Amino acid sequence: MKKLVTVALSAVLAASTVVGLSSCGEGGGTGDAVLLPLPAYENIEEPDYSDVTIPEDFKFGLICLHDEASTYDKNFIDAARKAAQEMGLSDSQLVMRTNIPELAECREAALDLVDQGCDVIFADSFGHEQWMLEAAKAEGSENVEFCHATGTTAHTANQDNFHNAFASIYEGRYLAGIAAGMELNQMIEDGEITASEAKMGYVGAYTYAEVISGYTSFYLGAKSVCPTVTMEVQFTGSWYDVTAERTAAESLISRGCKLISQHADSMGAPTACEEAGVPNVSYNGSTIEACPETFIVSSRIDWTPYFKYIIAQTIRGEEIADDWTGTIATGSVVLTDLNSNTATQETVDAIVAARTQLANGTLNVFDTSKFTVTKTDTLNTRATVDENGRLTAYMAQVDGMDAAGDTQVVENGVFEESTFRSAPYFDVQIDGITLLNSAF
Amino acid sequence: MNNEAVKVKSVREPLFHVVKRTEIVWWKAWLIRAAAIVAALVATGLLSFIVLKKSPFFVYSSIFSGIFGSSRRILMFLRSTAILLLISLAVTPAFKMRFWNTGAEGQVLVGAFASVFCMYYLGGKVPDGILIPIMFVVSLAAGAVWAGIPAVFRAKWKTNETLFTLMMNYIAIQLVLYTIKIWRPTGTGKLEALPYGNLPQIAGGDFWLSVIVAVIVTALVYVYLKYSKQGYEISVVGESENTARYIGIDVKKVIIRTLLISGALCGLAGFMLAAGIDHTVSDETVGGMGFTAILVSWLAKFDPIAMVFVSALVTFLQQGTGQLMTDCGIANSFFSDIVIGIMFFFIIGCEFFITYKLKFRKSDKKEKDK
Secondary structure (H helix, E strand, O other): HHHHHHHHHHHHHHHHHHHHHHHHHHHHOOEEEEEEEEEEOOOOOOOOOOOOOOOOOOOOEEEOOOOOOHHHHHHHHHHHHHHHHOOOOHHHEEEEOOOOOOOOHHHHHHHHHHHHOOOEEEEEEHHHHHHHHHHOOOOOOOEEEEEEEEEOOHHHHOOOEEEEEEEEEEHHHHHHHHHHHEEEEEEHHOOOOOHHOOOOEEEEOOOOOOHHHHHHHHHHHHHHHHOOOEEEEEEEEOOOOOOHHHHHHHHHHHHOOOEEEOOOOHHHHHHHHHHHHEEEEEEEEOOOOOOOOHHHHHEEEEEEHHHHHHHHHHHHHHOOOEEEEEEOOOOOOOOOHHHHHHOOHHHHHHHHHHHHHHOOOOOOOOHHHOOEEOOOOOOOEEEEOOOOOOOOOOOOOOOOOOOOEEOOOOEEEEEOOOOOOOOOOOOOOEEEEEEEEOOO | OHHHHHHHOOOOOOOOOEEEEEOHHHHHHHHHHHHHHHHHHHHHHHHHHHOOOOHHHHHHHHHHHHHHOOOOHHHHHHHHHHHHHHHHHHHHHHOOOOOOOHHHHHHHHHHHHHHHHHHHHHHHEEOOOHHHHHHHHHHHHHHHHHHHHHHHHHHHHHHHOHHHHHHHHHHHHHHHHHHHHHHHOOOOOOOOOOOOOOOOOOOEEEOOOHHHHHHHHHHHHHHHHHHHHHHHHHHHHHHHHHHHHHOOOOOHHHHHHHHHHHHHHHHOOOOHHHHHHHHHOOOOOOOOOHHHHHHHHHHHOEEEEEEEHHHHHHHHHHHHHHHHHHHHOOOOOOHHHHHHHHHHHHHHHHHHHHHEEOOOOOOOOHHHOO
């Protein structure tokens, strides 16, 4: 009897925990914050997938480094579910493997998905790449497509069923930077700070091209509306470390940074900003519920268009691009709605205008006339800089990690990011941005 | 006389009371354990029905298919069990001595790190036939050093070994991350798999070698603990250091020696992970198995043979619930963690019924009959 009671009690306890946890995610309103809606880009290309009928035995496999608890992975999971729904896949046709480390286990997970009959398999983390490539080469994988986000080797690996994808998220960061710059302008106008005090702080994960490309584009976006802005960057050495990100944000604030943004996946930095009352530009999704006073805007990659593309191409039996780069026009680079506490309709209009220019090519984020570069014996060694500090040529590491670089990427006064491969390779350190630590 | 009897009767006897068992026949103990697992399965089924709205049958078949659904899954299961078993065996000599070594995670990691260190600097310069033995020795030595440092401090200055070994885990993790940063300065804290010093594959895969090593180590640890003089010394020191000193055992020597063995075995597990499976090292290499191994060793009551079954059970649960989440389309680990928690609740709880028994109050009717 006593045992039965124990069973019942533990079951109730366990059940209530699950219910409690699941209800956390739903959330209610957004506190005092009023959303300023950002209209979607008006000319998003809608590929025609009406010819695609999903075979009954078709399966789409997804491998995630972490699970929904990480904003990074949640972004992929949500997109996969949405793509599956829009393409008419049933629940059992989307097979997800979460918490797969960047080790041999990833290869086993991918091959297990092959065993389960998956036709196309996607992995979401940079460190999965090598194992996905091994799985693609394995016996029995010949008719399965392997796709990988943020990877760099598909264009040199010469493996027909292995593909890389990314998006021109630097354009999204640039647009978010405009919102940041306008918030700084507001502070200057209100007399809270002087123009020379307009300093932003940035919490980065690693000194890795994706992060460098991200913070530089964010800075250039802010600079396009607030010319005196400067920025300091603090690295944490982890993609997800709540404490380190929080401490980094706090330390930047205490150094006089008036606005913070981050490229790391936890709520550490946004929470620190909300507590200190410092405006924050987020990444991977809106943080307005947790930070109603300080959230400005967030950019993210919407992977839904890519997932729909690889599902369609696999079923059609047509080739998937080695390097696929999502853009504003494909609907892959998106921004959330803004917060009326930190932005105005003017900000929305500025973002919409710049977005159209970026999409039609009249504006370039890495236009070399918009920033200067200092070259020394140890800094920016692959750059060629003229007497005015303008970047005239740059040997980027596109095909490998050769110290001298392998590809000339500055053309017609523009650093051509995500053109020679989808994953970012912009790793120039431009003037105006100070790295506080580069040990990571 | 009569009055007294009435008084005694008026004191209400509890429904049952707990009595320590003097001994229990082995089959009865296993019957209780089996009953606990059945009860845990029932509870899991019930919970799945409430939360996931899936039939218990679906849940069990999903969990089982996670292990037996394909030959690859069976091999994965065997390999994961073998690695967990290796680490559990490694921590056992120390635990038997009541040295609370919580540093297996770090000891395995430095073992793996030492292998990769050799692969990185010697790979391609010396043939694999020489490189692999070097890696083997360096890994075992690294694990031994990592466990030996807290042991020396404990033996000489009576420092707290639980905290000390725990702290050594973090040093190991940072050492790995720091070195990878030096090797790959513009990366994301990861080193790609290296093509040197990879252990040979058996039957076309990297599964069987770990299993073979685990079987050998199980036998060695069993014999060492049960039949060797050193194994006996470990038991005596574990029971009472004063007794050990009284009968002339050099307690300091035993502590340090045992931890060196324990650490070296952890280093061996690290060697198997780095040279046999991943061919690289990262902060995820051990993935918490160093802590799970503590649980396995305890549940098996430090018996190497029982450890085989316990590590298989733990691996079964982890791999099986992972498959359950995949089959339900759930993208988080909350539910599988709860299922594993329930299982352990019952399994650990049943040990109570093996050590103690409940004596129920005799019913009034029987009393009257007397």
